[in-house]
Amino acid sequence: MANPNIPTTPTNLDIGVLDSGESPVPSHAPISHPPIDERVQKQIDKFLYGGGRESAQKIRNFLNGTWLGEPLHVVLTDVPIGAWSVAIAFDLLDMIRARREFALAADTSIAIGLIAAAGTAMTGMTDWSDVDPPARRTGFIHGLLNLSATALFTTSLVLRKKKKKRSRTGGRICAALGYAVMSYAAHLGGEMVYKRRVGVDRTQGQAFPTEFVAVLPETELKDEKPTRALHNSVPILLVRRGERVFALAETCSHFSGPLAEGKLVGNSIVCPYHYSRFSLEDGRVLNGPAVHPQPCLEVRVRDGQIEVRKPAARIS
Numbered sequence: 024m025a026n027p028n029i030p031t032t033p034t035n036l037d038i039g040v041l042d043s044g045e046s047p048v049p050s051h052a053p054i055s056h057p058p059i060d061e062r063v064q065k066q067i068d069k070f071l072y073g074g075g076r077e078s079a080q081k082i083r084n085f086l087n088g089t090w091l092g093e094p095l096h097v098v099l100t101d102v103p104i105g106a107w108s109v110a111i112a113f114d115l116l117d118m119i120r121a122r123r124e125f126a127l128a129a130d131t132s133i134a135i136g137l138i139a140a141a142g143t144a145m146t147g148m149t150d151w152s153d154v155d156p157p158a159r160r161t162g163f164i165h166g167l168l169n170l171s172a173t174a175l176f177t178t179s180l181v182l183r184k185k186k187k188k189r190s191r192t193g194g195r196i197c198a199a200l201g202y203a204v205m206s207y208a209a210h211l212g213g214e215m216v217y218k219r220r221v222g223v224d225r226t227q228g229q230a231f232p233t234e235f236v237a238v239l240p241e242t243e244l245k246d247e248k249p250t251r252a253l254h255n256s257v258p259i260l261l262v263r264r265g266e267r268v269f270a271l272a273e274t275c276s277h278f279s280g281p282l283a284e285g286k287l288v289g290n291s292i293v294c295p296y297h298y299s300r301f302s303l304e305d306g307r308v309l310n311g312p313a314v315h316p317q318p319c320l321e322v323r324v325r326d327g328q329i330e331v332r333k334p335a336a337r338i339s
């Protein structure tokens with residue numbers, strides 16, 4: 024779901040009509056549309072949302088990699104990249120040595136890469152449906168380039184199946200072009216992770232106290248009201264439910280959403296940005312798109328103050 028706090032290009036519908044009935048937009052003003060990446064993202068998001076069905080959420084969780092603790096897309100991308108790299112290597116060997124085994128190995132590697140590309144595309148699309156600007160545009164181009172690369176490798180395989188020598192040469196050229204396009208797409212994928220921090224745990228680097236420290240007077244924590252406290256400028260989420268007080272990192276691990284502005288659902292909190300749901304008991308992800316758990320803190324009440332600390336590391 025789109026981040027409501029990131030401004031997008033307003034449409035005429037967003038702007039609305041004045042009480043007087045006059046449109047605030049002069050009739051000669053050009054009609055502005057949301058950018059193409061935003062429109063495509065909305066359609067994909069709607070499709071994946073599946074009318075809010077629980078089964079759709081489960082599929083989404085699977086594709087995001089919530090169960091894995093890492094984005095599944097990042098793991099799967101290695102397969103087509105690896106398979107198509109092998110295909111190019113065997114094409115070169117085939118050109119030098121002209122052996123049937125090399126040609127067969129190249130064709131098989133392309134086919135394996137194509138099968139893996141389908142899963143990689145599904146997981147990538149699912150992750151991208153919850154990416155905010157400016158990474159959204161980069162991700163859109165990354166996806167289009169990968170689709171183009173897949174189309175080129177598909178054409179390559181079709182040409183290779185024809186028995187003519189000239190078709191095999193065409194197949195090799197298509198594969199080489201596909202590999203070049205795929206390489207640039209991979210570069211953009213890297214930019215999304217290392218520059219835009221998509222898929223990176225946003226709580227990494229936050230320093231939580233290792234000994235109990237007071238972060239909020241007990242009287243300021245209302246029942247069932249998610250509350251933000253600070254320790255050395257690091258936000259901490261506090262939630263009181265009856266006799267129990269829970270504490271988690273307040274910055275959402277997915278895209279830094281403010282969990283104190285989220286919604287309580289039983290013993291869990293739903294992020295206001297893309298609706299990831301985290302258990303208050305231990306910070307684990309119950310629903311994506313987040314894949315990294317929220318750091319969970321120990322809590323106690325002393326002298327009217329709520330105190331928290333990082334749990335001691337377990338030695339197994």
Ligand code: FES
Binds near residue numbers: 153278295298313
């Ligand atoms: S910021 Fe995306 S789910 Fe929290």
